[in-house]
Amino acid sequence: MFHVLREKLDNEKTNDEPSTDTQHRLPPGQYLTDKFPVLHYGSVPAYEDLENAWDLRVWGEIEQPTQFSLAEFYALPTTEIITDIHCVTRWSKLNTRWEGVKFKDLLDYIPQLKPEANFVLFHCEQGFTSNLPLNLLLENDVLLAHKYDGIDLTPDHGYPLRLLVPGKYFWKSAKWLRGIEFLSQDTLGFWERYGYHNHADPWKEERYAE
Numbered sequence: 001m002f003h004v005l006r007e008k009l010d011n012e013k014t015n016d017e018p019s020t021d022t023q024h025r026l027p028p029g030q031y032l033t034d035k036f037p038v039l040h041y042g043s044v045p046a047y048e049d050l051e052n053a054w055d056l057r058v059w060g061e062i063e064q065p066t067q068f069s070l071a072e073f074y075a076l077p078t079t080e081i082i083t084d085i086h087c088v089t090r091w092s093k094l095n096t097r098w099e100g101v102k103f104k105d106l107l108d109y110i111p112q113l114k115p116e117a118n119f120v121l122f123h124c125e126q127g128f129t130s131n132l133p134l135n136l137l138l139e140n141d142v143l144l145a146h147k148y149d150g151i152d153l154t155p156d157h158g159y160p161l162r163l164l165v166p167g168k169y170f171w172k173s174a175k176w177l178r179g180i181e182f183l184s185q186d187t188l189g190f191w192e193r194y195g196y197h198n199h200a201d202p203w204k205e206e207r208y209a210e
């Protein structure tokens with residue numbers, strides 16, 4: 001599985017040397033691409049009736065579980081950010097433009113977290129998960145994104161909602177998000193269980209677990 005993905009990406013590699021002004025934005029072992037590769041396990045979900053069949057559930061270490069319909073989620077205030085993204089398969093893309101709800105801001109619209117809420121497990125369609133410590137999710141560039149480059153996410157990039165955590169390898173940025181679970185203990189997500197590094201910092205090349 002990993003090999004298939006990696007070969008596919010290597011074939012798409014551009015050979016342009018990064019210019020000096022962008023070089024410092026390229027983490028070690030990465031190359032720049034202008035494309036927007038699509039990578040995921042499984043198939044792209046097909047939605048027939050999002051208004052009725054989709055919700056975003058929030059549960060775990062929170063005073064009361066809650067949920068949002070798509071209309072309720074779209075009504076939340078959004079932020080636009082322009083940021084660089086880095087995939088563990090070695091492509092990086094600069095100046096990507098996203099719009100969505102800051103994770104930090106979402107906390108104002110859900111019941112109080114319990115003091116023991118220290119980690120989050122994101123749940124997606126088809127059982128995909130990714131995990132992060134709560135304190136990292138409070139950074140200003142962490143979004144629950146529903147737009148890319150000014151328009152709704154395309155189905156293959158996570159429509160209607162994905163996580164965006166630009167400071168980590170892109171596998172943490174879970175597409176087709178349906179659930180946010182607050183946890184007292186860290187729980188490994190999908191790729192983390194398959195041997196990817198739990199911290200996933202591209203600047204430290206935290207690609208695979210030791």
Ligand SMILES: Nc1nc2c(c(=O)[nH]1)N[C@H]1C(S)=C(S)[C@@H](COP(=O)(O)O)O[C@H]1N2
Nearest residue numbers: 037038039040041124128157171173174175
């Ligand atoms: N639900 C879900 N989200 C996912 C994945 C997945 O398999 N399922 N793959 C991750 C990986 S490995 C990467 S690199 C990015 C790719 O996002 P993109 O297809 O928008 O480039 O999505 C991440 N989010």
Ligand SMILES: [Mo]
Nearest residue numbers: 039087088171
């Ligand atoms: Mo990835």
